[in-house]
Amino acid sequence: MGSVVFKNVVKNFGALNVLRSLDLTVPDHKFLALLGPSGCGKTTALRILAGLDMPTAGKVFIGERDVTRLQPRDRDIAMVFQSYALYPQMTVADNIGYPLWIRGTSEAGRKAKIGEVAAILEIGHLLDRRPRQLSGGQRQRVALARAIVRDPAAFLMDEPLSNLDARLRLTMRGEIKRLCQRLSATTIYVTHDQVEALTMADLVAVMQGGELQQMAPPIEIYDRPANRFVATFVGNPPMNILPAALCEQGVTVATGIVPVDQTRLAACRLAEIVEIGLRPEDCSVAPPGEAGVLQGEIYVVEPMGNETLVNVRLEGGNVQVRAGRDFRGVVGESIGVAFDPANACFFNSGGLTAVHRVNNNGRVK
Amino acid sequence: MRTGTQARKYRLQGAGLDLALPYLMLAPGLTIVLGVLVYPLWDGLRASTRAYRYGSPVADVGLQNYLHLWSDAQFLNALWVTVKFVALSVSFEAVLGFALALFCLHEFRGIRLLRTVLIIPMVITPVVVAIVFRLIYASDAGMLTALSKATGGGEVQILGNPLNAFIGLVALDVWEWTPLMFLILLAGLQSLPHEPFEAARVDGAGAWRVFADLTFPMMRPVLAVAIVLRTIDAFGTFDQVFVLTRGGPGEATRLISIYGYDTAFKFQQTGYAAALFVTIGLVVLALAFSAIRLLRRVDAS
Ligand SMILES: Nc1ncnc2c1ncn2[C@@H]1O[C@H](COP(=O)(O)OP(=O)(O)OP(=O)(O)O)[C@@H](O)[C@H]1O
Numbered sequence: 001m002g003s004v005v006f007k008n009v010v011k012n013f014g015a016l017n018v019l020r021s022l023d024l025t026v027p028d029h030k031f032l033a034l035l036g037p038s039g040c041g042k043t044t045a046l047r048i049l050a051g052l053d054m055p056t057a058g059k060v061f062i063g064e065r066d067v068t069r070l071q072p073r074d075r076d077i078a079m080v081f082q083s084y085a086l087y088p089q090m091t092v093a094d095n096i097g098y099p100l101w102i103r104g105t106s107e108a109g110r111k112a113k114i115g116e117v118a119a120i121l122e123i124g125h126l127l128d129r130r131p132r133q134l135s136g137g138q139r140q141r142v143a144l145a146r147a148i149v150r151d152p153a154a155f156l157m158d159e160p161l162s163n164l165d166a167r168l169r170l171t172m173r174g175e176i177k178r179l180c181q182r183l184s185a186t187t188i189y190v191t192h193d194q195v196e197a198l199t200m201a202d203l204v205a206v207m208q209g210g211e212l213q214q215m216a217p218p219i220e221i222y223d224r225p226a227n228r229f230v231a232t233f234v235g236n237p238p239m240n241i242l243p244a245a246l247c248e249q250g251v252t253v254a255t256g257i258v259p260v261d262q263t264r265l266a267a268c269r270l271a272e273i274v275e276i277g278l279r280p281e282d283c284s285v286a287p288p289g290e291a292g293v294l295q296g297e298i299y300v301v302e303p304m305g306n307e308t309l310v311n312v313r314l315e316g317g318n319v320q321v322r323a324g325r326d327f328r329g330v331v332g333e334s335i336g337v338a339f340d341p342a343n344a345c346f347f348n349s350g351g352l353t354a355v356h357r358v359n360n361n362g363r364v365k
Numbered sequence: 366m367r368t369g370t371q372a373r374k375y376r377l378q379g380a381g382l383d384l385a386l387p388y389l390m391l392a393p394g395l396t397i398v399l400g401v402l403v404y405p406l407w408d409g410l411r412a413s414t415r416a417y418r419y420g421s422p423v424a425d426v427g428l429q430n431y432l433h434l435w436s437d438a439q440f441l442n443a444l445w446v447t448v449k450f451v452a453l454s455v456s457f458e459a460v461l462g463f464a465l466a467l468f469c470l471h472e473f474r475g476i477r478l479l480r481t482v483l484i485i486p487m488v489i490t491p492v493v494v495a496i497v498f499r500l501i502y503a504s505d506a507g508m509l510t511a512l513s514k515a516t517g518g519g520e521v522q523i524l525g526n527p528l529n530a531f532i533g534l535v536a537l538d539v540w541e542w543t544p545l546m547f548l549i550l551l552a553g554l555q556s557l558p559h560e561p562f563e564a565a566r567v568d569g570a571g572a573w574r575v576f577a578d579l580t581f582p583m584m585r586p587v588l589a590v591a592i593v594l595r596t597i598d599a600f601g602t603f604d605q606v607f608v609l610t611r612g613g614p615g616e617a618t619r620l621i622s623i624y625g626y627d628t629a630f631k632f633q634q635t636g637y638a639a640a641l642f643v644t645i646g647l648v649v650l651a652l653a654f655s656a657i658r659l660l661r662r663v664d665a666s
């Protein structure tokens with residue numbers, strides 16, 4: 001078992017700078033979700049950790065051991081590849097059992113282990129097939145099985161659920177989480193699905209353009225995003241961002257003035273904030289014309305079954321609002337958006353969060 | 366409805382020109398194949414059932430020529446020499462070619478030049494290769510003799526000694542045709558997906574296990590095709606032997622092709638030679654088919 005540390009890791013592909021000085025520490029036994037948009041360098045970071053690519057500069061440690069120049073097989077890791085990387089000429093059972101076979105596990109021990117993980121991943125009926133006779137989702141589960149069949153120091157998983165259907169993804173999400181907790185191995189789980197990241201991980205690291213934006217527990221990532229990018233990338237629908245200006249009593253947003261208490265206002269002033277961020281669930285629809293309510297008109301209404309998403313057009317841009325399931329509204333109707341400024345956060349001109357929401361637990365609605 | 370008088374034209378599939386076009390396009394190729402492949406084959410088959418004297422057929426002997434082959438000690442010896450030659454050369458070429466291909470798979474400085482140089486023997490005319498090897502092997506002024514003399518030895522007998530001449534012939538074939546194996550196998554290796562190899566490295570496999578568990582099984586179909594191709598080709602080896610040894614000394618390097626040539630042109634037994642070549646053709650065909658069958662079975666299991 002071991003912690004995983006990236007120390008100033010830089011990776012260039014020729015002139016292309018993919019990782020700019022990545023610093024990341026995953027404590028022992030923790031489940032880290034590496035979250036970021038496509039092409040931000042997640043797979044690259046994972047491949048460097050696995051030893052398949054050498055970093056241009058910097059060091060990688062697994063459990064105190066400097067593994068930067070070590071062969072992959074001496075790093076004691078198991079990896080799920082984004083492209084599955086199954087062994088084409090072996091059966092599914094042989095694929096899953098290969099890491100054990102290499103380590104000289106007995107035939108009986110191997111069989112038992114293969115059966116066990118195949119049952120977890122619901123692929124027990126496929127053991128005699130070959131990879132090319134499987135669907136994408138089945139291949140992905142075989143790749144996952146091949147990783148979890150072992151008991152390594154660290155699991156590296158590169159979008160292991162990306163190809164599964166919605167139901168299977170939900171079950172597998174739970175199974176992987178349970179399994180990693182049971183094996184208590186350090187896990188790095190790459191995903192661009194923020195729901196997966198928030199639900200599964202102990203820690204979420206958000207990356208963009210080869211740089212780490214923020215690393216924190218899921219709740220903190222959600223409630224106290226370090227910057228505008230994290231704020232809009234995490235959360236579905238994403239956080240609403242509106243231009244904001246400071247005035248005497250508070251902050252001017254769209255056409256309305258939002259009262260903000262004095263200490264926060266002072267902080268806002270000091271940081272010269274330019275934008276306000278509001279989560280959709282912190283907003284509510286209100287009759288237009290009330291005091292402290294932003295004026296707008298309904299742009300789109302999306303009933304979700306358990307709630308209704310209302311997109312309201314305001315002066316400075318559109319805002320998503322989570323309304324009750326019985327919300328009825330007509331496009332073009334004028335409507336108000338209400339919120340408690342204590343739940344809002346403010347960004348400065350550099351895109352950093354200057355003033356966070358007041359309370360990050362008990363949400364005020 | 367459209368107002369114009371022009372009726373829309375609907376074209377049918379598989380009618381009109383569509384129907385004739387394939388045959389029209391096939392015709393030239395087919396004519397050539399009939400002329401240079403099918404007719405000679407048929408003519409050869411006919412010749413193999415006749416007895417000849419002074420170059421012209423004198424009698425129909427049925428399958429007599431074919432039966433006679435199996436009691437002809439010279440034929441049996443030639444067959445044995447050929448089988449030995451093919452088996453030895455092709456296995457050396459396969460092993461060497463595979464090793465070279467594996468080596469040339471890595472990218473390093475000068476690799477392109479190396480790959481090009483390795484292919485050169487294959488593109489030299491076989492007769493020229495044989496002449497060069499004769500110069501190397503010659504016992505009086507050959508390169509090997511010169512080398513041996515320089516290091517204090519005596520003359521090196523290659524072409525005069527039955528065993529050495531045979532080994533020399535195999536060496537020539539290996540030199541000339543390893544590049545073909547190398548080329549086919551390199552192309553095969555380069556077309557393998559490389560993620561499985563990365564997965565194996567992470568899973569803990571060392572270089573040898575990666576080769577035995579992944580590279581070799583994945584390359585088996587390509588390897589089989591290359592071996593079948595080379596085997597068929599090696600059975601017909603003629604020009605190098607003709608120039609190098611003419612089958613000698615004695616019958617040490619007399620391959621089936623040389624024996625057939627001698628029967629046809631030295632001894633003028635055209636019918637017998639035809640029967641001989643038809644038999645060899647069938648043997649090679651059977652070999653190729655069984656190799657491909659074997660390959661299919663391995664692939665399906
Ligand atoms: N071998 C390579 N050579 C050159 N550029 C590469 C190579 N591998 C990756 N890149 C580039 O590095 C960047 C990051 O790639 P990476 O695969 O790490 O993205 P990712 O975050 O995993 O994206 P995704 O979510 O789409 O898988 C991309 O712009 C990609 O084009």
Ligand SMILES: [Mg+2]
Binds near residue numbers: 042043082
């Ligand atoms: Mg990726």
